[in-house]
Amino acid sequence: MDRNDTGILTEDLFSEMLAEEDAQPYRFPGAEKLLMKRMQEMHIISEDQAGICAYEADPWQIRLLYVRNGYRSQGIGHRLVEAVRQEAQQACAARITAEVTPSQKNFYEKEGFLKRAEGQTDTYEYLLGKELLGRTVTAEIEHALGSYHPGIPDLAYPLNAGYILYNGGVIDAYAVTDEPCDAFTGIVCAVLWRRNSDGIRVILARAGEMTDKDRVLSLIGILEQGDDVYIEWAV
Numbered sequence: 001m002d003r004n005d006t007g008i009l010t011e012d013l014f015s016e017m018l019a020e021e022d023a024q025p026y027r028f029p030g031a032e033k034l035l036m037k038r039m040q041e042m043h044i045i046s047e048d049q050a051g052i053c054a055y056e057a058d059p060w061q062i063r064l065l066y067v068r069n070g071y072r073s074q075g076i077g078h079r080l081v082e083a084v085r086q087e088a089q090q091a092c093a094a095r096i097t098a099e100v101t102p103s104q105k106n107f108y109e110k111e112g113f114l115k116r117a118e119g120q121t122d123t124y125e126y127l128l129g130k131e132l133l134g135r136t137v138t139a140e141i142e143h144a145l146g147s148y149h150p151g152i153p154d155l156a157y158p159l160n161a162g163y164i165l166y167n168g169g170v171i172d173a174y175a176v177t178d179e180p181c182d183a184f185t186g187i188v189c190a191v192l193w194r195r196n197s198d199g200i201r202v203i204l205a206r207a208g209e210m211t212d213k214d215r216v217l218s219l220i221g222i223l224e225q226g227d228d229v230y231i232e233w234a235v
Contacts, residue, residue, distance in 0.1 A: 001047055001083055008046045009036050017066050020103070039064060045083050053080040055096075059198055060088045062098040081111050089128055092169035094193050094200045096126045129171070129200040132188045133234040137164045139173040139204055144180035149223075158219040160184055164202060172201040174223075176209070176216055188234065192220065195228035203231075 002008075014032040042054040042063055050071035054064040062084060067076045088096050099121040100108050113124035141162040149155040160175040162184075174192075175184035186204035193200050203216065213233065220229075 001045060001079065004044050005046050006040055006044060008049050008052050009039050009044070011036065013052070013066075013068070016068065035064075045080055047076050047079060051076040051080055053084060055084050057087070057091065060084070060091075060093045060096045062096060065098070065104070077107060078111065085126065085128070089131070090167045090169070092166060092171055092200075093128055094198045095128060098124050098126075100124045127191075127193055127230070127232070129191045129193070129202070130232060132166070132171075132191060132202055133232070135188050136185065137166075137173075137188060137202070137204065138183060138185045139164050139175050139202075141175065141180075141182050141184060144182070145177070146180055152225070155222070158222050161223070172199065174201060174203045174220060176203065176205045176219070190216070190231050190233045192224075193230045194224075195230060 011032040014035045017035075018031060039054045042056055045053045045055075049068075051067035052064065053062060055062045062081070065077060065080060067080075084096060096113075097116075098108060098113065100113075100115075100123070101121055105115075105122070105124075108124045111126065113126045115122050116125050117123040139160075139162045141160045143149070143157045143161040145157055145160050147157050149157060160177060160181055162173050162175065163170045164173050165171075175181070175186060176189075177184060177186075184204060186206045188202045189205045190203040191200055192203065203220070217231070220231075
């Protein structure tokens with residue numbers, strides 16, 4: 001896997017890409033040169049000059065994924081996406097998005113991406129952090145149960161809130177327990193994503209104590225203050 005190798009960015013490559021049936025909306029005079037210039041400003045991953053993935057890291061978005069004719073159905077596309085996925089996980093990102101053409105939909109869906117919006121190209125996203133579900137981790141508690149929120153007047157924390165260290169980064173955490181504490185070791189029973197912002201939260205509980213999801217949701221709702229969130233629970 002080659003990283004930031006701009007040698008693959010040639011007009012021949014983009015001419016080949018633009019010849020694809022669903023690339024019609026992007027064909028215009030000088031399109032090859034414009035695409036080449038834009039891709040040079042992004043992160044590039046390529047594999048043996050056979051496939052390329054260009055992406056941005058803030059926020060994480062795949063801008064271009066292409067495997068050349070004659071090299072398809074060999075797992076190259078999967079390996080390129082997986083390389084981006086691993087980098088995003090190390091950065092503790094919440095999601096990777098991609099603008100997906102009709103011919104790419106099956107591929108992205110097999111890679112675990114979900115459709116979030118429709119348009120000339122559909123927006124798909126992959127939610128990161130699922131690999132934490134079921135793991136035992138320790139959270140450092142910054143705001144103990146019953147302490148007052150620093151930014152919302154008269155709001156006492158209905159649970160313990162803090163963070164865990166993961167892949168060299170920090171992930172926010174809620175610890176579900178009836179006692180205030182300075183640190184909490186438990187199982188990641190759920191992961192929470194905010195729809196309109198980056199970053200995730202993990203929800204921790206001791207083994208066997210995570211029985212009332214509705215109660216947990218009501219506690220979290222007090223702190224999330226109406227944010228549009230998505231939660232996935234451990235089985």
